[in-house]
Amino acid sequence: MSSVSPLPDTLPDRRHTVQVAPTAASDLQSLDSDVRERLVEMLCDVAEVAALAPGAVDFSGRGAPSTLRAGQSIVFYSLGASHAVTVHHVVQADVFR
Numbered sequence: 001m002s003s004v005s006p007l008p009d010t011l012p013d014r015r016h017t018v019q020v021a022p023t024a025a026s027d028l029q030s031l032d033s034d035v036r037e038r039l040v041e042m043l044c045d046v047a048e049v050a051a052l053a054p055g056a057v058d059f060s061g062r063g064a065p066s067t068l069r070a071g072q073s074i075v076f077y078s079l080g081a082s083h084a085v086t087v088h089h090v091v092q093a094d095v096f097r
Contacts, residue, residue, distance in 0.1 A: 016047035017084035027090035031073055038070045043077060043085045051083045
């Protein structure tokens with residue numbers, strides 16, 4: 001797998017780790033700031049739920065990656081054993097029409 005980098009200066013509470021694969025970095029940065037901020041908030045929520053109740057939901061990424069949608073953007077992500085979220089791809093929803 002490609003190396004990932006932390007999402008700089010965008011984590012609202014700094015308690016969670018959101019990493020971005022090189023294939024997703026420019027697409028994520030090109031989103032409108034309000035959409036990007038909302039997606040990051042949702043990814044942090046995912047990491048928090050996984051940390052607080054690791055057995056409640058299977059975020060292990062077996063099979064297809066998980067997805068989040070904000071506006072017309074869809075983020076494909078996985079969650080590691082340490083509850084770090086890795087964003088793999090960002091696409092516009094109209095790609096699937």
